[in-house]
Amino acid sequence: MAEASRTSEARRDAVFGRWVLFSPARSRRPTDLKSHNPTNPSPGPGTGAEAPKPSCPFCAGRESECAPQIFRVPPDESLPWRIRVIENLYPALRRDVEPPPPAPEGEAEAEPGERAVRGFGFHDVVIETPRHDVRLWDLGAEGVRDVLLAYAARVRQLGEHPAVKYVQVFKNHGASAGASMAHSHSQMLGTPFVPPSVTSRLNCMKEVFDSSGNCSLCEIRSKDILISETPNFSAIVPFAASYPFEIWIIPRQHLSYFHEIEQDKGYVVWNTMGQLTVNIKLLLCCLQALDLGSLLKTMLQKLSKQLNDPPFNFMIHSAPFGLSSSCLSYTHWFLQIVPQLSVIGGFELGSGCYINPVFPEDAAKILRELDCS
Amino acid sequence: MAEASRTSEARRDAVFGRWVLFSPARSRRPTDLKSHNPTNPSPGPGTGAEAPKPSCPFCAGRESECAPQIFRVPPDESLPWRIRVIENLYPALRRDVEPPPPAPEGEAEAEPGERAVRGFGFHDVVIETPRHDVRLWDLGAEGVRDVLLAYAARVRQLGEHPAVKYVQVFKNHGASAGASMAHSHSQMLGTPFVPPSVTSRLNCMKEVFDSSGNCSLCEIRSKDILISETPNFSAIVPFAASYPFEIWIIPRQHLSYFHEIEQDKGYVVWNTMGQLTVNIKLLLCCLQALDLGSLLKTMLQKLSKQLNDPPFNFMIHSAPFGLSSSCLSYTHWFLQIVPQLSVIGGFELGSGCYINPVFPEDAAKILRELDCS
Numbered sequence: 072m073a074e075a076s077r078t079s080e081a082r083r084d085a086v087f088g089r090w091v092l093f094s095p096a097r098s099r100r101p102t103d104l105k106s107h108n109p110t111n112p113s114p115g116p117g118t119g120a121e122a123p124k125p126s127c128p129f130c131a132g133r134e135s136e137c138a139p140q141i142f143r144v145p146p147d148e149s150l151p152w153r154i155r156v157i158e159n160l161y162p163a164l165r166r167d168v169e170p171p172p173p174a175p176e177g178e179a180e181a182e183p184g185e186r187a188v189r190g191f192g193f194h195d196v197v198i199e200t201p202r203h204d205v206r207l208w209d210l211g212a213e214g215v216r217d218v219l220l221a222y223a224a225r226v227r228q229l230g231e232h233p234a235v236k237y238v239q240v241f242k243n244h245g246a247s248a249g250a251s252m253a254h255s256h257s258q259m260l261g262t263p264f265v266p267p268s269v270t271s272r273l274n275c276m277k278e279v280f281d282s283s284g285n286c287s288l289c290e291i292r293s294k295d296i297l298i299s300e301t302p303n304f305s306a307i308v309p310f311a312a313s314y315p316f317e318i319w320i321i322p323r324q325h326l327s328y329f330h331e332i333e334q335d336k337g338y339v340v341w342n343t344m345g346q347l348t349v350n351i352k353l354l355l356c357c358l359q360a361l362d363l364g365s366l367l368k369t370m371l372q373k374l375s376k377q378l379n380d381p382p383f384n385f386m387i388h389s390a391p392f393g394l395s396s397s398c399l400s401y402t403h404w405f406l407q408i409v410p411q412l413s414v415i416g417g418f419e420l421g422s423g424c425y426i427n428p429v430f431p432e433d434a435a436k437i438l439r440e441l442d443c444s
Numbered sequence: 445m446a447e448a449s450r451t452s453e454a455r456r457d458a459v460f461g462r463w464v465l466f467s468p469a470r471s472r473r474p475t476d477l478k479s480h481n482p483t484n485p486s487p488g489p490g491t492g493a494e495a496p497k498p499s500c501p502f503c504a505g506r507e508s509e510c511a512p513q514i515f516r517v518p519p520d521e522s523l524p525w526r527i528r529v530i531e532n533l534y535p536a537l538r539r540d541v542e543p544p545p546p547a548p549e550g551e552a553e554a555e556p557g558e559r560a561v562r563g564f565g566f567h568d569v570v571i572e573t574p575r576h577d578v579r580l581w582d583l584g585a586e587g588v589r590d591v592l593l594a595y596a597a598r599v600r601q602l603g604e605h606p607a608v609k610y611v612q613v614f615k616n617h618g619a620s621a622g623a624s625m626a627h628s629h630s631q632m633l634g635t636p637f638v639p640p641s642v643t644s645r646l647n648c649m650k651e652v653f654d655s656s657g658n659c660s661l662c663e664i665r666s667k668d669i670l671i672s673e674t675p676n677f678s679a680i681v682p683f684a685a686s687y688p689f690e691i692w693i694i695p696r697q698h699l700s701y702f703h704e705i706e707q708d709k710g711y712v713v714w715n716t717m718g719q720l721t722v723n724i725k726l727l728l729c730c731l732q733a734l735d736l737g738s739l740l741k742t743m744l745q746k747l748s749k750q751l752n753d754p755p756f757n758f759m760i761h762s763a764p765f766g767l768s769s770s771c772l773s774y775t776h777w778f779l780q781i782v783p784q785l786s787v788i789g790g791f792e793l794g795s796g797c798y799i800n801p802v803f804p805e806d807a808a809k810i811l812r813e814l815d816c817s
């Protein structure tokens with residue numbers, strides 16, 4: 072359906088339970104204020120010198136200016152690094168304070184009202200490349216996969232800490248998406264509580280499951296909102312996208328935890344009879360990660376091409392650690408990409424309800440048909 | 445306590461139930477990207493010509509370029525207008541489509557999952573002054589009061605429509621706060637559903653009430669977060685402010701509905717004996733509105749002075765129409781002012797949890813001591 076023929080619609084999604092107002096008319100409103108989006112200052116490959124930027128602590132050769140390293144890829148220190156996971160030098164939560172005392176089983180959120188706890192937690196940075204002029208989607212599919220596997224490995228480590236309840240993995244690209252550093256990186260925060268959006272997402276998915284017997288994300292079937300599919304993942308513009316050209320990458324299998332994506336090795340193993348065999352589960356996981364790397368790369372390329380290298384965020388939505396198996400039947404992880412094309416105003420801040428001038432079916436069609444090969 | 449002596453803390457508030465991470469260390473992080481905040485292009489009084497801006501449809505004399513007027517202040521068309529309430533020319537919801545069928549009593553939200561309804565609703569603009577170069581806080585306290593009374597009058601009108609469940613009143617000031625028009629104005633949206641943040645606010649306040657017997661907002665007593673008090677209102681930096689220098693203006697009496705603030709007239713009435721008497725309830729309401737106008741003016745002046753005319757939003761948080769009287773005991777309206785000093789990043793978008801580098805007690809002290817007289 073062409074944009075012109077559509078009229079306003081309010082839609083509620085089955086994952087966050089949020090209402091979104093779709094209003095093509097909104098995109099025609101005039102402005103006498105400056106553009107909301109300063110052009111993105113990320114250089115892009117080949118546009119600048121290949122040498123490290125003199126002041127950037129994330130560039131190769133300036134490792135000593137960073138907070139301590141947690142691990143690197145490859146681990147072998149005699150080889151140059153491709154990815155570094157480091158502590159955030161200006162952390163929002165601190166690993167060096169005492170964690171809050173564990174709540175008695177089942178009473179975690181029992182006491183409503185005001186509460187203050189010490190700011191315990193983990194705040195890490197993932198440097199995705201040693202080069203200042205390379206963006207995530209400039210890496211090959213294997214390179215993007217390795218960044219995703221580095222996230223997963225670090226999430227697994229954080230999940231071993233008894234006081235860490237959730238890890239939020241996210242990326243900011245461009246000043247209007249909040250980035251303070253131009254060098255390609257992402258971050259994660261391990262929190263001593265389950266964040267509010269995670270709780271409300273789980274509640275909403277549970278309600279849908281209780282009433283329909285289905286997982287909200289396994290249910291998605293519509294071809295109209297599909298951008299691309301691989302054996303393991305679908306990329307869609309969600310039915311009630313809060314932002315124009317928002318994309319969700321969803322595993323096609325029902326999987327609750329992002330971090331169970333496995334490392335790309337070890338699927339050829341010796342069995343108890345002393346014979347070399349292929350561990351099918353590990354092999355599938357490894358293909359999954361490559362599949363995801365390749366699809367994420369393509370989606371970021373599409374956004375960059377269609378929207379002229381927009382600022383964007385992506386967030387991985389996974390399940391809190393230690394969920395009971397009954398909850399696992401309605402939790403399904405996914406990766407949400409949000410281009411930042413307009414500024415949130417008072418309506419969204421006050422009501423939690425978004426206004427989107429672009430219908431998901433229209434955005435999906437444009438992104439589907441865009442050729443990035 | 446001085447900023448330097450504070451360490452990270454996580455706080456949850458008793459109104460939205462949101463966790464906020466307070467981290468003074470964050471304010472020291474460097475940036476190699478441009479400033480997030482283009483300076484605010486609103487002119488301010490005396491800085492430009494007093495003539496209307498040639499292209500601004502909100503200026504006096506250009507009324508014919510606006511969408512239809514709903515009402516004006518003063519109503520007498522022979523006098524120049526001071527405030528106009530008009531339809532939004534590019535509405536997010538449309539008053540000219542059929543409203544969704546009413547849900548059977550008590551079943552409004554019974555069906556979870558994806559849903560799409562026609563985009564019925566009301567989207568209005570309040571032009572706060574005929575002059576392009578006047579900001580809301582340049583008006584006298586009476587002028588600000590009249591704007592607030594215009595909001596309330598329009599909310600009452602919208603509340604009479606059976607399909608309107610909530611009205612979100614809000615103001616965007618400055619491009620980084622989403623404003624597309626520089627001429628001082630605010631907006632309201634009447635929605636055919638209760639927005640998600642309203643539902644979660646009510647749920648959170650109900651939980652607190654059920655466990656403590658108190659309304660979350662009547663409970664606030666701390667002097668440390670108080671900025672200013674009048675007979676009817678308190679201005680505070682909330683205990684778990686999501687944004688640096690966020691301000692809440694709260695009626696000191698337990699009142700659920702903003703729109704019950706009354707017009708400044710009619711409190712001198714003839715009684716049944718034919719004597720002139722003062723209707724105390726109406727008199728108090730009228731003083732309430734002036735009190736609120738004066739406090740809002742002062743808070744906006746303080747933010748403008750302390751933060752150099754920052755972009756900001758304000759939102760009125762009231763109760764949905766037609767709440768049962770048992771719910772009224774835990775709903776308490778307030779006005780939230782949010783200066784936009786930094787950009788929301790992937791952590792906030794993903795988790796619903798905010799990072800604030802400024803402790804509320806520190807922000808309150810600065811705003812309390814700032815002299816704007």
Ligand SMILES: Nc1ncnc2c1ncn2[C@@H]1O[C@H](COP(=O)(O)OP(=O)(O)O[C@H]2O[C@H](CO)[C@@H](O)[C@H](O)[C@H]2O)[C@@H](O)[C@H]1O
Pocket residue numbers: 100101413414415416417418419426501509510511530531532533534535569615616621622623624625626631
């Ligand atoms: N001649 C005319 N007559 C009547 N009305 C006219 C008009 N010319 C323009 N308008 C309306 O005036 C309003 C001005 O509003 P603001 O400047 O507060 O922000 P806007 O609504 O554009 O978007 C901001 O607020 C919304 C809601 O929070 C966010 O969705 C968005 O991203 C953000 O930029 C617009 O809604 C526009 O449609």
Ligand SMILES: Nc1ncnc2c1ncn2[C@@H]1O[C@H](COP(=O)(O)OP(=O)(O)O[C@H]2O[C@H](CO)[C@@H](O)[C@H](O)[C@H]2O)[C@@H](O)[C@H]1O
Pocket residue numbers: 128136137138157158159160161162196242243248249250251252253257258473474786787788789790791792799
């Ligand atoms: N030498 C060094 N060693 C180690 N770490 C270093 C470092 N120099 C800088 N850092 C860290 O690198 C990170 C870079 O992160 P981003 O550019 O993605 O956004 P930032 O976290 O600044 O804020 C954005 O994201 C957050 C979270 O979403 C929002 O709160 C905020 O408003 C938004 O601007 C910063 O967190 C910084 O502390």
